[in-house]
Amino acid sequence: MSIKVVYFPAPGRVEPVRLALTLGGVAFEDERVPFEKWGSMKEGVAPKQLPLMHIGDKVIGQSAALMRYAASISKFEGRPLYPTDDALLALQVDEFVDYVSEMFGPLGASFKIEDQAEKEAFRAKAVAEGGDIHKWLSYIDSLLGKSKSGFAVGDHLTIADIAAFCWYQPLKSGFLDGIPVTCLDEFKNIEAHKQKIANIPAVKAYYSEPKMPIYKTYQ
Amino acid sequence: MSIKVVYFPFPGRVEPVRLALTLGGIDFEDERIPFEQWGSMKEGVAPKQLPLMHIGDKVIGQSAALMRYAASISKFEGRPLYPTDDALLALQVDEFVDYVSEMFGPLGASFKIEDQAEKEAFRAKSVAEGGDIHKWLSYVDSLLGKSKSGFAVGDHLTIADIAAFCWYQPLKSGFLDGIPVTCLDEFKNIEAHKQKIANIPAVKAYYSEPKMPIYKTYQ
Numbered sequence: 001m002s003i004k005v006v007y008f009p010a011p012g013r014v015e016p017v018r019l020a021l022t023l024g025g026v027a028f029e030d031e032r033v034p035f036e037k038w039g040s041m042k043e044g045v046a047p048k049q050l051p052l053m054h055i056g057d058k059v060i061g062q063s064a065a066l067m068r069y070a071a072s073i074s075k076f077e078g079r080p081l082y083p084t085d086d087a088l089l090a091l092q093v094d095e096f097v098d099y100v101s102e103m104f105g106p107l108g109a110s111f112k113i114e115d116q117a118e119k120e121a122f123r124a125k126a127v128a129e130g131g132d133i134h135k136w137l138s139y140i141d142s143l144l145g146k147s148k149s150g151f152a153v154g155d156h157l158t159i160a161d162i163a164a165f166c167w168y169q170p171l172k173s174g175f176l177d178g179i180p181v182t183c184l185d186e187f188k189n190i191e192a193h194k195q196k197i198a199n200i201p202a203v204k205a206y207y208s209e210p211k212m213p214i215y216k217t218y219q
Numbered sequence: 220m221s222i223k224v225v226y227f228p229f230p231g232r233v234e235p236v237r238l239a240l241t242l243g244g245i246d247f248e249d250e251r252i253p254f255e256q257w258g259s260m261k262e263g264v265a266p267k268q269l270p271l272m273h274i275g276d277k278v279i280g281q282s283a284a285l286m287r288y289a290a291s292i293s294k295f296e297g298r299p300l301y302p303t304d305d306a307l308l309a310l311q312v313d314e315f316v317d318y319v320s321e322m323f324g325p326l327g328a329s330f331k332i333e334d335q336a337e338k339e340a341f342r343a344k345s346v347a348e349g350g351d352i353h354k355w356l357s358y359v360d361s362l363l364g365k366s367k368s369g370f371a372v373g374d375h376l377t378i379a380d381i382a383a384f385c386w387y388q389p390l391k392s393g394f395l396d397g398i399p400v401t402c403l404d405e406f407k408n409i410e411a412h413k414q415k416i417a418n419i420p421a422v423k424a425y426y427s428e429p430k431m432p433i434y435k436t437y438q
Contacts, residue, residue: 047318047358055307064283065313072306084303087291088274094284099266105324139266 003028004054005066008035009212013063013104014051015166017070020081020159022206024074032212064101068094071159076202081159092153096160100140100167106132110178120178127171127183137187140164144189150196157200164190165197165218173217222247223273224285227254228431232282232323233270234385236289239300239378241425243293251431283320287313290378295421300378311372315379318359319386325351329397339397346390346402356406359383363408369415376419383409384416384437392436 003021007014009032021028033041033050042048047061053069060066071082083089106126113119126133144152144164152160170176172184184190197203198218207218222240226233228251240247252260252269261267266280272288279285290301302308325345332338345352363371363383371379389395391403403409416422417437426437 055310058307058311060310060314062314062317065310065317068313069306069310072309084306084309087288087303088277090291090303091274091279091284091288092277094287095279095281098281098284105327108324109328 001056002054004031005029005051006031006033006054007051008033008038011166011170011214012051013101013167014066016067016159016162017051017053017063019162019166019203019206020067020070020074023076023157023162023200023202024070024081026070026074030211064097067097067159067163071162076157079156081157081162083154083158089154093158093160096140096143096152097163099136099143100160100164102136103133103167103171107176116177123176123178124180127179133171137168137184137190141187141189144193150193152193157197161193161197165194165203169194169217170214173214175214175217220275221273223250224248224270225250225252225273226270227252227257230385230389230433231270232320232386233285235286235378235381236270236272236282238381238385238422238425239286239289239293242295242376242381242419242421243289243300245289245293249430283316286316286378286382290381295376298375300376300381302373302377308373312377312379315359315362315371316382318355318362319379319383321355322352322386322390326395335396342395342397343399346398352390356387356403356409360406360408363412369412371412376416380412380416384413384422388413388436389433392433394433394436 003026005014005017005021005028018028018030038050045052049061051061051063051066053060053066060069068082072080072084074081082093107123110119110123110126113122125131127137128134149155151157152164168184168190171179172181174181198207203218207215209215222245224233224236224240224247237247237249257269264271268280270280270282270285272279272285279288287301291299291303293300301312326342329338329342329345332341344350346356347353368374370376371383387403387409390398391400393400417426422437426434428434
């Protein structure tokens, strides 16, 4: 069944989908819609949002759902990136992913601020001590610190690791105005985890190809 | 393995967990924390959020994750409320649930508005035509209208139906200041769906017991 991922040329919330399918060796078309093209495209798309995934003749939205699906059908070293056969482990993977995704609340809100200075101030505050993104980075950092295996959940790579890796690294890329490139420096466990995931050969290979400039943040 | 759900005496985002476990005949303790007690409790709870679920010796958070788990282990008429063995159907269930939960963005933001008049005005605008909650009600209403079976996804009851039922009905309950009790009237498919779910005997039985006043909205 053919798969096509449709999103902007940015990691955004869909990057774990791309990485999961890649690690699983699942062929997919990675359609990247230029931002300026979205305006005219939007009216023809029912939920008026991206990402969308074409799976055979179906068109499905909602990045969190797509990520779980991509992980369910992608095996890495013989194990699916989402444990469909173990409800309790799946719950812990979902829980971890949802804690990481808490950052999209404040981050998403920041995109709606029209005044550039106000937007940058809002973001800077969110990632500083006491801020709404900072508190979740701090919590995840503590969870990763407690992991015996070094993986986010359990003893092997899951979509929980991929989500943390894909969603956190752009914060320090400099591509988000107002968020300093030093914003993750204090989180030693997040950094150690990043190194662990970035150095998986298949991950390294995927990000060594310059599909988009921001991919440098994953190296 | 013993299960305890911990939340406020309110449906909130956790209600689908309670209903799914009930429909599945799974024993659980339903601990409802009075709002005024939460302040002192909060510091002792790592993610400083509710709901939490105690499963054996584990304590897990994140309502969306808990809901998927509850649905995975709960069978209704012989089928789990979340199709763990069918990744594509699970994706469609997740997608639908995520469209319904888009409403929590604006609704959650409204709880943070301290000025009562401002809060009520924000909410009223969200559920009126052009508003951020209205657009998602409209979209889900159209999806339900396309269903041949009358169920949200596929041909049988899933957590997608339960989520829509549990999350939408409180909007018209009058318990949310600023949101008129007429806010769902124009959505005929949402109303038809509500009737369908509310009239399932096990659902009817659950809400006929006065666990909390707002449960009237599910009758």
